[in-house]
Amino acid sequence: MADMSLKKYEMPHQNAKVRSSNFKEVALGYTEETAMKEANRCLQCKHKPCVAGCPVNVQIPEFIKLIGEGDFEGACEKIKETNSLPAICGRVCPQESQCEQLCVRAKKGEAVGIGRLERFAADWFMENRQDNTECTIRNGKKVAVIGSGPAGLTCAGDLAKKGYEVTIFEAFHVPGGVLMYGIPEFRLPKALVQKEIESVKQLGVNIMTNMVIGKVLSLDELVEEGFEAIFIGSGAGLPSFLGIPGENLNGVYSANEFLTRINLMKAYKYPEADTPVRVTKNVAVVGGGNVAMDAARCAKRLGAENVYIVYRRSEEEMPARIEEVHHAKEEGIILKILSNPTRIIGTEDGWVKGMECIEMELGEPDASGRRRPVPKEGSEHVLEVETVIMAIGQSPNPLIKSTTPDLETQKWGGIIVNEDTGATSKEGVYAGGDAVTGAATVILAMGAGRKAATAIDEYLSR
């Protein structure tokens, strides 16, 4: 008989006051006992609505059943059949709008804590078992994967399992892409990301770092080097700015730069790590997505007293996960909603001293279905800040496109693909993840990587 309690079993968190000054993980994970209790809330539905909500089709009821039986190793192996990065997904997937949204339990009360259970199984495995995956026998066919973020890792892992000789080309000095440079340590510990990447390598995937494809080698040169198919998972690395006056003042960051300094280059450990980051008493983060929340919470942890999220619509319209907004507020981040920056004001020597904003009100719905924010005339006011972080979106990096004229892209840079296969306009070249969609989620990128791996396998088996 299933446990019919309406709420999920609590997962312990670091106290908000304490955590807002450290970079340790916020959510602490279930114990074995709580995990088994939570697993018992699953009704083991025959029609498995949750699985349909998962871009990589994790066999959810099955792995939860194994947890309920205390077979944690089996549970993790079950997840790994379709998801090579479970510890990451358990932490950063927006389960509330995917698997958990479709959970029958959510009709009355809270959904089963699928994400928490996935995380539990993956963490348990990492702590208690060695990854002994044996390499599949190689079929001698070489595939190149560009980018080692969630899309690339998934595509590479799937292809290696099918016997292909896969090489991932990563531009940075460490693999992981946005998992390393974008998502902060306190949401996704980097040591854990590297462990999951290790298990992808165990499948036989070769990773070459410091290889900026589009510069050091073009796609055509990869073909000359013997790669029979290519997957582009180069992400959305190009930061957007608002184009308002004062954006080049000292103290204005793109969220990409701010987060990369802190996460990838470990500026939070400065001077122990060499890369500095400059955080002042008052910080404004412009934007309402997960990246904005991450930047704001990093700024707080680095000692900023007042951190504002400046967003032109209302809180309900924020694209960030509700949980992230909630965590940010708990940590003392101040939301300045219905507010839009008009210019950044500098001191005589060119450092930020304030940001002028105008109040907004919501008008008629726009193309996105959300009510369009309209400026209230004469409502300009100045927010006193010395640091401004622009978190208003990223678009795909043009480095590959610029050296591959026959690769078709959207005007805004997204690579054009066949939605079912990930095939691009160039024969044998596939793409997926943020490089195609613009900035989205880890799991959607993984889903795209998986789909492309299947299509590449079909293409090369022809």
Added chain:
Amino acid sequence: MYRIVKKRILNPTVKLMEVEAPYIAKKAEPGQFIMLRVSEDGERIPLTIADYDRQEGTVTIIFQEVGKTTRLLGELEQGDSILDFAGPLGVASHLGGYKKAAVIGGGLGTAIAYPQAKKLHELGAEVDVIAGFRDSSLIILEKELEQVSSRLFIATDDGSNGNKGFVTDVLDKLIKEGNQYDLVVAIGPLIMMKMVSLLTKPYGIKTIVSMNSVMIDGTGMCGGCRVTVGDQTKFSCVDGPDFDGHMVDFDEAMRRQTMYKGQEKQSLEAHICRLGGAFNG
């Protein structure tokens, strides 16, 4: 890991290294740069490619020991390896089609101006090289520059090589003497590139400068290297590093260069402390 196959000390604080990086060597062109990292938890810094040998598979870098990372790099010896080395980044300089060029290097900038002079020379242009240094002990690459130039002028701020003056003085004199340059390439400190650009503007001589901005990735990701060119914001790493000197907002660039001054000094001092206080830079 990228092995250092040759190391040369050019002056007390400037060193040259030939680094094994066959993929980069195959593609590198004058004007492009690499990003390197010397240690775990170390910074990523951009360095211009000073030369390359496609056959040997090596890339030459020349650097001045100004901060912690360049000092750590300088401590490496022939046979040691550099942890990370990525490139070639940035857009290669467009150097074809010129008849007579003046290539100007200021201090370490001379090392970066060298491949440009060499390329222009190979492409058949008449090349006058003007190199400026604080004093004669800092002069670098004199022999190399002689080989790729029609005429080489070396000026020192203090006159210790017998030719006192700034590079702008030399250029001004050459222009006034009637040398008809159709291109000026100026590489060095921002203030020098600004002065050269101001000088050539009234003459309408096309002037290319190379921006060495603060950056993290070098691939267009961070936007830290923003520079205003005309009325547009450009990224030095992917749109440059070469820009039209008459369009660059040098004052903004000089201001942006000071963003981490305090912290850079702190890092260096901490590093020197660990070394036992020997500081002769």
